[in-house]
Every structure is written in structure tokens, then in C-alpha cells.
Amino acid sequence: MRSEHVSRPARPFFPASGGNPSAALEQLCREIDAAFEAAETAPGASFGQRVRLALQRAIAGPDLLRPDQRTSNAQAYCRHLLAADPLNRYAIAALVWEPGQASPVHGHRTWCGYAVIEGTLEETLYRWDPLEHCAVATRRHARAPGAVSYVDAGRGAIHQLGNPADATARAVSLHIYGVAGAQIATHVNDLLAA
Template identity: 40%
Template sequence: MTPSATVGSGRLTERMTALVGEVRAVVDRGLPPELTAYLVGERLAPRLRESDLLTEDQREGDPDRYRQHLVHAEPDGGFSVVALVWLPGQHTPIHDHVAWCVAGVHEGQESETRYRLVSDGRTAHLVETEHVVAPAGSVAAFAPPGDIHVVRNTGTTIAHSIHIYGADISRLGTSVRRTYRLPADGRK
């Protein structure tokens, strides 16, 4: 399932404008990706669950697939902020990312299954390593490699999450580096 996408309206709430400024200050430090993601996650966490973080347009879903709203892309390409809207049952494909990522659950809950790619030299398969249910207020921060996962809304209500990527999503169109169609744990 691929997201439907909308390009940022150029409108940021006051709270989002403050968050963008704090993320910019972290990114401008030029730290390693893992540390950058961790520090950006610390900036995002206190802003989650605040009703004035997103505009009404950035909260709109799509009945057919999860929806991606580009909220902000830094002019120099250093990072992007995306609001994802998930109706119950919507999910990503199994995928990894082009850059570090921070995901914070703003409303509702998301379920994430993480995988490790295992090769015997001739073939490869995915092995499930962890399953996490993230309620509102939860933050996850990671950097490639080793960021293979699938995200789902297994709840009964709409879920909103804020994702901050260390890449220019306005130019790339996605944060996904690769999707995986290999059987998980050798199952088809």
C-alpha cells in the first residue's frame, strides 16, 4: 500500500514553526545520523498530542490508503516534516529509509513490526525482530541500515503521526529507500 500524498501548503501552526526551528538547530550541528535522530526525537516528544500542532488540512485522511502530508521541507534539503494520517487497517509495505527518521504518534496508536534481513550468501529472507504498539506520545528514532519495518493502524480510530526525515521529501517524493517483498521468516 502506497500513501496518497499532498504537498505542503506553506502554512505552519505556531507550534510546528517552533518545532521546525528546533529541528533545524539540531540538524545544523552536523552530528552522526543516530544522534541527530535521537535529539530530534527529544524535540518532537513534548509537542505530541497538542491540538494546535497540525492544521485541519494536514489532518485529512484518504479512505483508500494512508495519507502523507508534506508539512515542511528545509530549503537546503537537510530535513523534512511529514504528517501521516492512518485510518483503521491502513499500513505501509515492509520498507526501509533513505535517511534517519523520527516518528511520533500524535493521536491514536500505531503498530510497528521490525525486521532484520538475513542472507546465507545465496538467498535472503526477513526475520521479525520486534513488534511495538505505540500509543499517542510515543517517539521512535532510527537511522539506516537496520531500519526495516512495517507500520499499521491496528486500532479502531484514526491515527496521526509526525515523521521527520533527514532528507528532502519534497524532492524525493518519499522517504522510502526500498520495499521488501521477501517472505518474512521464510513464510509466503
């Protein structure tokens, strides 16, 4: 009987681990790897649903982020790269938002998911107006701790995310993007005029 060797991806790179990453972060990486594997072997399995469930489980544990991964920047929201897939399929980051800080209005060049860990973010949704070549706001809603979102690439899910100016504390969110870790700042957002 012949035994076949199944090649598994190498362990994700944890640039911000300062030692060992949290058990919750390692579990999140295993679940994202499993979502990719399921998408390849069972086409009916929903990759997006698996990512959403993985995010929900990850933020449920208190040990996901260390204090240094929750630090902010007074000038703009702060992004902490937490993990990068060795096959360049995804990167995981914590975003820390002081009151009044927000992303630009953007669509996505890749799939992405996020979950709110701490504080309440405000999300404004937009639709693309092809005649005017701009994004038009359609609605705004609060995203409380535990809120989870997943979108595919494209202009079908244009939004702006931020911590309202009248918030009394910072907000922290966990994001997974379908890009290599080195591309997290350059290959995710499709910046749009609103």
C-alpha cells in the first residue's frame, strides 16, 4: 500500500508576536487555512461564511491581542500586522481607532472580513454611481463589539469605517485581507471619490 504525503502550508508568519502568538490567533490562522482547503475540495462550501465564523470565534477569547497590539496613533488609525500566510493568501491585522479617525471611502481589491473587538465603529455604506463616477452614501449604522462583516472584492461593497468623533474611547477591530502581508497597505483598498 502506497502512502501519499499531503503538503500543508508552513506555519504563518507572526511579525508582531514578540515571541509566541496567542492561541486565539493561531486558531484563527488554522481556520482560515481550512476555509481555503474547503473551498478547493468542496465548491459548495461558503468561504465567506467560514471566514465570518472564524472571526466570531477569534474575538470571543480575551487573549487574542496583547496590549502592544492595541496601541493607537494620534494622527491616524493604526494598523498592526498580526499574521501573514506563507502562501500569500491572506494577512491578519488589528486596527486601532481613536475618536474621530476613519478610513477613506473605499471598495476592495480583494475579499476581506472584519470584526469589532472593542468600542463601537460607525460604518457608512455607499453605492457606486457609474454616471457620476463616484460613491453615493446610502446608509450609516453602528458596529458594536461582536459585529462581523465579510465582503468579496469589487465596488459592490463600498464603505467607510471609523470611530465617531464623539466617542469617548478608542475602538479596536480585527481584519483579514486576501493579500500577502507585505501588500496589506497597498493592495486592499480601492479609494473612491464620494
